Amino acid sequence: MANILSFFVWILILKTCYSLWFPEENGIVINNSSCSLSAVPKYLPSHTQILDLSQNNITEIHIQDFASLHWLKSLNLSSNKISNLSSDFFRSNQELECLDLSKNELSSIECHFLHNVTSLKYLDISYNNFLSLTLGKAFSFLKDLEYLGLGSRKAIKLQKNDLKEISGKQLQEISIGLKTLSEYDPGSLQVLRTTKLHIVLPSTNKADLLERVMDDAFNTSDTLKLSNIECYQECSHYINSFKILGKFSRVSKLLLQNLALDWKDLISISKPIWTSTVKSLSFFNVTLYKMINSPFQCSETTLKALTIRQLKITLFYFSSTIIYNFFATLMIENLTISNSELLFMTCPIKGNNYKFMDFSDNSLSSDFLFQDCQSLNLLETLILQQNKLDRLFKVSTMTRSMKSLKNLDVSQNQLTLDENRDCLWTNSLIKLNLSSNRLTDLVFTCLPSSLAILDLQKNDIYSVPKELNNLDMLKELYLGANKLVNLPDCSNFRNLQILFVEANSFHEPSSSFLQSCQRLTVLNAASNPFICTCHLRDFSRMKENSHIEMIGWPESYQCAYPDNLKGTLLKHFHLSEVTCSTTLILVIVLGNMIVLIIVIGLMCHFLDLPWYLRMTWQWAQMKRRAMKTDSHQVAEKLVYHAFVSYSQHDSCWVKEQLLPNLEERGSPLRICLHERHFIPGKGIIENIINCIEKSYKSIFVLSPNFIQSDWCHYELYFAQHQVLSDRSDNLMLIVLESIPQYLIPSKYYKLKSLMAKKTYIEWPKDKNKQRLFWANLQAAIGIKLTAPTEETFV
Structure with a gap:
């Protein structure tokens, strides 16, 4: 003890x-x-x-x-x-x-x-x-x-003045072990001022000693706890002591702990309590070693609540109806029998006052418990936690006749639901606890529409069906520790205010969740394996963008995937709007493309960009061809870098622009002109052919004046002939002034063909473009030639 x-x-x-x-x-x-x-x-x-x-x-x-x-x-x-x-x-x-x-x-x-x-x-x-x-x-x-x-531990005496040093103090609880008490002065305990008094009763058969102690105990405190009531043979001294408890004692709450006696003596001790001022009676750790039926007349009483915890019956065989009939005839409001291996409970007699029943931690079965019981019309709360209930539809039919039942707790059982079973609940049920069972998604087809609070934690629920019974009255829903892969749609629970879905399996809560849960005020979605992607952005901002209270925020909301974000709090998880919005990406891309097109158009219009691009392309092509040409083999028979053919009317441009830029700047080039290098005495055609053969390139300065000169036509003819015979690419066309095709005479059909097939270089009027023009021209004819001798000119 x-x-x-x-x-x-x-x-x-x-x-x-x-x-x-x-x-x-x-x-x-x-x-x-x-x-x-x-x-x-x-x-x-x-x-x-x-x-x-x-x-x-x-x-x-x-x-x-x-x-x-x-x-x-x-x-x-x-x-x-x-x-x-x-x-x-x-x-x-x-x-x-x-x-x-x-x-x-x-x-x-x-x-x-x-x-x-x-x-x-x-x-x-x-x-x-x-x-x-x-x-x-x-x-x-x-x-x-x-x-x-x-x-x-020693044998002691309790005298009147022993406790006087604390007599003026108002304590919450005083516990006095009087197991070894040998003498007691009446009134010794009454000097105490305490809300709760706990006395370990003396282990003695002295009825007078017990009576004096308990008489004072009954008049000392509102809450009295008495321990150590053991009477395996004779229990009259305890029975007589309880008879002292009258209608004028102070005790309103009586707790009896560590009792070892038979059923008859337990009833005898309880009888005087029924007629006393006690409103709440509790038995803790009761061992019954003998079951003898004892009549008990339920008279009028102030007792409202009876609690029995840890009731043990040591007999192997006994008549259980003795106990069941006793509880069936009680006229009290609250009854608790827990942790007592209770197998069955008789339907109480009609006219009972039961409003609260707690049969938790027993061995009750759903097949017989209160089936077809018509007498529990006043019952408001029924707790059947941690029993052996296995069929939910049986639990529902049990409640049909409980017209006042508001709170039902059948958690920590083994409840399942057959697909073809209909559930018939009482219409008064407001709170239902089905947690810690083996229920699946089918449970939503077997729920009363009157519910305001529903607890389905620790089951095997994967999803909340979209089509289910009308639960418009539901305000609190607890679905923690299930296997949900997404948050439930609140359109099924239009008045939902509190939702617990912690420790489930959803990764990316639906974006429509907030829209459907307009009245939600409290949400617990902690400890789920969140995938931190764009789909989670709205959910991660819920705390900031809504009035919803997030239970466990922010420490219990962490990214599980991807690996580089694992352990990151959702509070610190951010993705830009551009990353997550396809529409915005398209707008930005299309916008940039439009801007680029506009910029290119403006550049083409104001900066003549196509001309620069064309000239750059020509320069690159010329460089490529120059790299492929065997310069040493070509240079052996050449004297000039280029032979220039032009009309006499364009000689000013040739002498003022072409020759200074090719002969005097950069790498000086040797240019062959008919005015300088035609050998007197020879025929003009012979001189033309001689100059073209000794030149690496043949440059023709095209203009309207050019097509009016027959000699220019001859030079072009012989240069083109050399191109065909040597299979070289030494013909270059410079368009000094644009020549429309219709102005070119028909006899210049070869010129038309060349201008149609061969890329030509246009002389730019803009001085900013002329540097690129000369660079392209020098690159096209930039070949190393040996120093000329007098014989080479002959």
């Missing part, structure tokens, strides 16, 4: 000290429980705030052990072998609020060390070796005390 009490005491420690365990980010928790320590560890961190040294073999502690722990707030030294604490202890621990010294070997309850820790809120010194429970004056200085645990 002591171990069980210790367990509940430590649970209370955790509850009381919860707000102290993590008071600030740099707080340190040290857990050295059950480490076989014989002394307090040295060099503990000075910022330690929670220190657990329980269940060790520590016999002595010294002042210096905790002297450096100025921030210590919770210290657990329970279950050690500490026998003495001097008054100087905890002088450096002014912040200490929770101290557990239970189950040690302290002999003095004076506790002078308490003078140094007046800020204590929780103090447990139970199960030590105190010879009495006479509290020292140090207890009167604990102005903030909320919980106090007292008790001794």
Whole structure:
């Protein structure tokens, strides 16, 4: 019994000290429980705030052990072998609020060390070796005390003035272990002022001692907890003690813990409670070793709630109808039977007052539980969590006659749904918990339309069908820990305000989700494997662009794919509008193309770009042909770089422009002109042929004047003849002035053919273009020739 009490005491420690365990980010928790320590560890961190040294073999502690722990707030030294604490202890621990010294070997309850820790809120010194429970004056200085645990392993007496040092304090809870009590002065407990009183009853058959203790207990606190009711043979002294509980006691909430008795004695103890002021009765850890039917007349009572947890029946065979009939005839509002291996429950008699039933953590089956039960018309809440329910349609038919049922919890069962089964729910159901079952997408075909809250977490749901029962009343939907591949469409739940879809399998939530969920205010979509692409942009901006509260944002929303973004918070995931908008990309591309076309058009118009391009192309072609020509072989029989044929009327341009740019600038070229190089005495045609043969190129300056000269026609004829005979490309045409085709006489048919087939160079009037013109011309005739001798000219 002591171990069980210790367990509940430590649970209370955790509850009381919860707000102290993590008071600030740099707080340190040290857990050295059950480490076989014989002394307090040295060099503990000075910022330690929670220190657990329980269940060790520590016999002595010294002042210096905790002297450096100025921030210590919770210290657990329970279950050690500490026998003495001097008054100087905890002088450096002014912040200490929770101290557990239970189950040690302290002999003095004076506790002078308490003078140094007046800020204590929780103090447990139970199960030590105190010879009495006479509290020292140090207890009167604990102005903030909320919980106090007292008790001794030794036989003790409790006298009237033992607890006077705390008589003026309003505490939340006082726990007094009186298991070894030998004498008791009436009124000793009534000096206490506490909201909750827990008494471990004496292990004695003295009825008068029990009666005095329980008489005071019933008139001390509103909430009373009594432990250690064990009567394997004789239980009359406990039964008689409970008879003291009358209509004028203070107790409104009674908790009976650690009971071992038979069914008849349990009923006998319960009877006086029925006629008392108690409104809530709870049994914890009840062991029944004998089942003897005992009549129980349900009279009028103020009792509203009955709770039974951890009911164990040690008999192998017994009549279960004894228990079922008892609960079927109760006229109370709230009934809880949990963790008791309950297999069945009888339909209560008509006229019952049940509004709340909790049968969680049992072995109930859906085949027989409350089927065709017509008497639960007032029932509002039914909890069947963690049983053996397996068929959802059976659960639905169970509720048909429960006209007031609003809340049904059938979570943590094995529920499934057959495809061909119809569900018949009560029309009053508002909240339905179907979490932690084996339900699939079919469940949406078996739901009552009256639901406002639906919990389907931890099932096998892959999607929410678009066609389902009318759920316009639904405001809260919980679908976490399923296998959803996309967010549900809220068009099926027009009034949905809260949606939980965390820990599912969707990657890219639908872009239409926000549009369909106009009334959504809370969304939990955390811990899903998000693929961070353009499709996720709208969802990642939901927190910024909507009024929806995102649970777990931003730390639980991370990219899972692609690998280069894995672990990136959706809050920090951004893609540009250009990257994700096909329309915008097309607009930009087409816009750039239009701008480029306009720019090219303007350049063509104002800068004569086609001319530059054509000239550049010609220059490149000339360079290519020059590289392919065997310059050494060609240069052996040549004297001039070029022979120029022109009309006498164009001689000014030849002498002022052509010759200076070819003979005097860059790499000087040798130009052959008829005026300078025709040999006197020879015929004109012979001179023409001689000059053309000794020149690398033959340049013809074309203009309207050119076509009027017969000699120019001869020169062109012989030059073209050489092209055909040598298969070379030494003919060049320079158009000084444009010559329309219709102006060229018919006898110049060869010139027409050449201008149609051969690329010619136009003389630009714009001076800015003339440099490129001369560069092209020099590149076309730029060949190295040997120095001429006098014989070469002959």
